Amino acid sequence: MATIPSSPAAKQNRIGLSVIDYRGSKSTLCAGCGHNAISERIIDAFYDMGIEPEHVAKVSGIGCSSKTPAYFLSRAHSFNSVHGRMPAIATGAAVANHKMLYIGVSGDGDTASIGMGQFAHLMRRNLPLIYIIEDNGVYGLTKGQFSATADLGSRLKSGVVNELPAIDTCALAIELGATFVARSFSGDKKQLASLLKAAIAHNGTVLLDVISPCVTFNDHEGSTKSYKFMKDHEEPLQDINFVPAFEEIDVEYEEGTGIDITLHDGSRMHLTKLEEDFNPTNRIEALKRLAEARENDEVLTGLFYLNAAQPSFTDRLNLVDRPLGTLPQDVLRPSKSVLDKIMDEFR
Amino acid sequence: MASIDVALNQGTDSREHRELVTNNFSIQVATVNGSGSQSANSVLLRTIFLMGVPVSGKNLFPSNIAGLPTWFTIRVSKDGYAARKRDSEILVAMNPETSTEDVGKLKPGSVVVFDEPMKLDTLRNDVEFYAVPFDKLVAPVAPEAKLKKLLRNMVYVGVLAHLLKLEMAELEVAISKQFSGKKRATEINVAAARAGYEYAVANLQSTRFSVERMNENANKIIIDGNSAGALGALFGGVTVVPWYPITPSSSLVESLMDYLKEYRLDTDGKATFAVVQAEDELAAIGMVLGASWAGARAMTATSGPGISLMAEFTGLGYYAEIPAVVWDVQRVGPSTGLPTRTAQGDLLSTAFLSHGDTKHPMLLPCSAAECFEFGMKAFDLAERLQTPLFVMSDLDIGMNNWVSETFEYPEAPLDRGKVLSKEDLDRLGSFARYKDVDGDGIGWRTLPGTEHPNAAWFARGSGHNEKAQYSERPEDYVNNLDRLNHKWETARTMVPAPVLERTAKGAKVGIIAFGSSHWALLESVDQMQKLGIATDYLRLRAYPFNAAVQEFIVAHETVYVVEQNRDAQMLQLIKMDIDAKYVVKLRSILHYDGHPLEAQFVTEGIANQEAK
Numbered sequence: 037m038a039t040i041p042s043s044p045a046a047k048q049n050r051i052g053l054s055v056i057d058y059r060g061s062k063s064t065l066c067a068g069c070g071h072n073a074i075s076e077r078i079i080d081a082f083y084d085m086g087i088e089p090e091h092v093a094k095v096s097g098i099g100c101s102s103k104t105p106a107y108f109l110s111r112a113h114s115f116n117s118v119h120g121r122m123p124a125i126a127t128g129a130a131v132a133n134h135k136m137l138y139i140g141v142s143g144d145g146d147t148a149s150i151g152m153g154q155f156a157h158l159m160r161r162n163l164p165l166i167y168i169i170e171d172n173g174v175y176g177l178t179k180g181q182f183s184a185t186a187d188l189g190s191r192l193k194s195g196v197v198n199e200l201p202a203i204d205t206c207a208l209a210i211e212l213g214a215t216f217v218a219r220s221f222s223g224d225k226k227q228l229a230s231l232l233k234a235a236i237a238h239n240g241t242v243l244l245d246v247i248s249p250c251v252t253f254n255d256h257e258g259s260t261k262s263y264k265f266m267k268d269h270e271e272p273l274q275d276i277n278f279v280p281a282f283e284e285i286d287v288e289y290e291e292g293t294g295i296d297i298t299l300h301d302g303s304r305m306h307l308t309k310l311e312e313d314f315n316p317t318n319r320i321e322a323l324k325r326l327a328e329a330r331e332n333d334e335v336l337t338g339l340f341y342l343n344a345a346q347p348s349f350t351d352r353l354n355l356v357d358r359p360l361g362t363l364p365q366d367v368l369r370p371s372k373s374v375l376d377k378i379m380d381e382f383r
Numbered sequence: 384m385a386s387i388d389v390a391l392n393q394g395t396d397s398r399e400h401r402e403l404v405t406n407n408f409s410i411q412v413a414t415v416n417g418s419g420s421q422s423a424n425s426v427l428l429r430t431i432f433l434m435g436v437p438v439s440g441k442n443l444f445p446s447n448i449a450g451l452p453t454w455f456t457i458r459v460s461k462d463g464y465a466a467r468k469r470d471s472e473i474l475v476a477m478n479p480e481t482s483t484e485d486v487g488k489l490k491p492g493s494v495v496v497f498d499e500p501m502k503l504d505t506l507r508n509d510v511e512f513y514a515v516p517f518d519k520l521v522a523p524v525a526p527e528a529k530l531k532k533l534l535r536n537m538v539y540v541g542v543l544a545h546l547l548k549l550e551m552a553e554l555e556v557a558i559s560k561q562f563s564g565k566k567r568a569t570e571i572n573v574a575a576a577r578a579g580y581e582y583a584v585a586n587l588q589s590t591r592f593s594v595e596r597m598n599e600n601a602n603k604i605i606i607d608g609n610s611a612g613a614l615g616a617l618f619g620g621v622t623v624v625p626w627y628p629i630t631p632s633s634s635l636v637e638s639l640m641d642y643l644k645e646y647r648l649d650t651d652g653k654a655t656f657a658v659v660q661a662e663d664e665l666a667a668i669g670m671v672l673g674a675s676w677a678g679a680r681a682m683t684a685t686s687g688p689g690i691s692l693m694a695e696f697t698g699l700g701y702y703a704e705i706p707a708v709v710w711d712v713q714r715v716g717p718s719t720g721l722p723t724r725t726a727q728g729d730l731l732s733t734a735f736l737s738h739g740d741t742k743h744p745m746l747l748p749c750s751a752a753e754c755f756e757f758g759m760k761a762f763d764l765a766e767r768l769q770t771p772l773f774v775m776s777d778l779d780i781g782m783n784n785w786v787s788e789t790f791e792y793p794e795a796p797l798d799r800g801k802v803l804s805k806e807d808l809d810r811l812g813s814f815a816r817y818k819d820v821d822g823d824g825i826g827w828r829t830l831p832g833t834e835h836p837n838a839a840w841f842a843r844g845s846g847h848n849e850k851a852q853y854s855e856r857p858e859d860y861v862n863n864l865d866r867l868n869h870k871w872e873t874a875r876t877m878v879p880a881p882v883l884e885r886t887a888k889g890a891k892v893g894i895i896a897f898g899s900s901h902w903a904l905l906e907s908v909d910q911m912q913k914l915g916i917a918t919d920y921l922r923l924r925a926y927p928f929n930a931a932v933q934e935f936i937v938a939h940e941t942v943y944v945v946e947q948n949r950d951a952q953m954l955q956l957i958k959m960d961i962d963a964k965y966v967v968k969l970r971s972i973l974h975y976d977g978h979p980l981e982a983q984f985v986t987e988g989i990a991n992q993e994a995k
């Protein structure tokens with residue numbers, strides 16, 4: 037993968053922008069919040085991929101995670117909407133302008149509780165959107181209640197124990213029709229960066245669940261979404277190496293140790309298998325591995341499922357090339373003769 | 384009310400029930416839902432229309448797919464009154480479940496056409512019964528059993544053609560039109576109608592009611608308000624239509640889909656529109672906001688329960704200032720209410736939909752023609768005002784067939800509101816999204832995708848300053864709220880103004896009404912004139928009101944606000960808007976039984992209050 041420039045101002049990406057062009061305003065989240073690390077990786081990924089910030093639109097719901105679009109890509113339009121409803125805003129926008137690249141940021145409460153209905157239908161539509169769940173198992177902005185992704189038996193600072201099973205958003209996303217489903221950890225720079233870049237290259241719904249410990253309300257002993265727990269229990273599925281379409285692909289991989297995946301835009305992803313029989317293009321296998329990890333009390337990370345061939349929601353709409361939101365009057369309003377013809381039908 | 388009845392010439396008085404009646408009566412067809420009577424009733428309506436006689440039709444149907452009773456009434460009115468009339472003079476009794484009650488409700492001198500085996504003719508001796516052996520008549524023309532049930536309905540149309548002196552040639556044209564010229568469907572339906580007609584000619588005397596050709600329908604069409612609204616959206620340049628099915632609004636979007644597929648594909652067959660069936664109304668309005676934010680002309684259509692679900696997003700649209708067009712084809716609430724009955728009961732909940740200080744413009748179409756006109760105008764206003772806007776139709780306008788003037792092709796170009804392009808930004812350098820640079824309370828916006836580094840702004844439902852940056856500063860909040868109020872004042876001058884529909888010399892009584900009530904009001908004003916009550920009638924076409932509303936109230940001693948809800952919702956909105964000293968002039972006429980308003984109800988209500 038491309039290295040992160042150490043002195044951003046000095047370097048430029050392939051479209052001549054520096055990393056500063058991809059930054060946002062200063063984060064107002066707690067110092068050490070996993071979400072800030074994710075924002076950093078997003079900045080790097082868009083910079084590395086050389087995407088025009090003006091071609092990106094950011095959408096979010098409500099919560100700590102949903103505030104983060106302010107902290108990256110300030111040259112991109114952004115819509116911080118209402119709790120759990122980011123998918124509807126994203127769907128409308130993607131239909132109105134299918135030429136943009138959409139990134140949605142949500143949280144575990146925003147997605148797995150209040151937003152579950154819209155989440156399900158967005159996955160089902162395969163809307164072209166990178167849907168990131170910044171997942172800490174806890175409601176941060178309301179000061180530390182359990183969310184629906186909190187693991188069974190995990191404990192709050194106050195000592196309250198979660199007695200309900202966690203919702204696995206990745207398993208659900210695979211079940212519902214998302215075409216790129218992965219999990220990562222905010223502290224795993226390399227894996228998260230590769231997955232984000234591959235997500236940018238994908239055409240369809242990317243569901244990227246990023247475990248992102250809450251340093252204030254959920255990073256103590258007994259929390260299953262703490263830094264310590266993650267370091268001890270994370271089990272990566274593959275070593276992921278992403279090669280963008282615009283880079284010359286000259287890396288050769290040893291037969292039998294991994295597989296190459298070609299994404300929609302021609303980019304390639306090389307997955308070095310840690311397990312002999314894992315194939316990320318097999319839904320059933322992916323669901324099986326997620327279920328097993330859960331039984332074994334492991335947090336499985338990596339790319340679980342990918343289907344690069346499935347048409348996206350906007351592909352299926354058979355739209356004209358020019359975005360609907362920019363069509364001029366002569367296209368939008370039929371002629372007088374059309375009205376006359378219709379009126380005759382009602383006589 | 385007998386004296387008012389006589390004065391109003393409503394229906395037939397028992398003392399004169401041998402009098403001949405031409406072009407002034409109502410037909411009620413009582414059938415079972417799902418029996419296919421809709422086509423027959425439409426043919427009947429169109430036949431009278433083609434004879435140049437003013438006519439209107441109303442379907443009173445249950446919230447059910449098949450099996451429950453349904454009534455279709457057709458009013459023939461030489462005076463052009465299109466509102467529901469309290470009594471029908473002709474009953475076509477096809478439903479054994481309701482026939483006894485239906486016959487019992489008739490005034491003496493009425494006419495009953497019934498299916499012979501029901502033997503209704505023993506029920507009363509002061510109405511005229513016409514027994515028709517439907518099964519016997521339909522057997523020779525219906526090749527399959529399945530068609531028999533449907534074609535029985537066309538048989539009563541043929542019977543009525545003789546009883547009411549309808550022109551068979553026009554009836555055949557109407558049948559052909561109904562079945563879009565499909566040869567076989569037209570033939571068997573014509574055969575069924577003829578079977579009924581010939582039986583009636585041979586066996587039944589014609590009634591004292593008749594339809595006689597007039598020339599009132601030149602350049603007119605028959606259309607329902609939902610189709611008209613769909614055409615308004617089509618010619619208003621709609622591009623994104625997220626929706627969730629709900630009676631009585633579904634047919635608006637379904638018609639729109641048909642029109643879009645027909646008229647909005649480019650030469651390569653690619654769509655210049657997108658229709659998305661959402662998972663619920665929350666998602667539907669959210670998609671509208673997302674699409675409008677990205678520059679589309681987006682709309683959805685719903686009814687009361689959907690409006691309730693849209694509350695949260697509507698507040699976001701108001702505060703983040705995102706255009707949205709929402710049709711509320713109102714039905715009876717609260718809750719599920721009566722899904723197939725009409726009301727004007729969503730005014731207050733829609734005007735202030737969502738928490739905090741919010742208020743939303745509403746357009747109030749009274750007719751199919753206004754559904755078309757406002758269907759276009761709604762987009763112009765929503766984009767110009769950068770706010771969610773509601774078109775408050777109702778089931779009566781939306782789902783019933785109306786004779787309408789032909790729609791006029793719009794002269795004014797689309798108004799896309801204040802949008803800055805890349806070139807504008809090159810010139811300006813930058814902009815502040817929520818700054819009132821023009822003094823009308825409306826800022827300039829940019830669309831996602833604008834190729835300029837300073838084009839982006841951050842849309843949010845949280846507190847923000849002029850530059851759309853997060854802010855909790857009290858002065859930023861107050862500035863914003865006050866500017867939104869200033870925008871509201873601008874809206875008053877832009878929405879359709881009220882129309883003074885009727886004036887009488889020296890009238891001390893004023894009437895304010897709107898929407899589907901209009902048709903009853905036109906008739907009621909005439910009725911009151913006969914009773915010696917001179918009235919002026921002002922029809923509202925939008926909220927917020929302009930100055931004309933208070934002026935009208937000032938100019939009259941008493942003003943009746945006529946509306947179709949229990950809580951006098953429009954009167955409450957007017958009260959909030961006018962000088963408190965005029966509030967005492969306001970009175971209410973409230974109709975909320977789910978049936979379309981009829982003139983007599985208004986006339987009686989006002990006459991009684993005026994007599995006090």
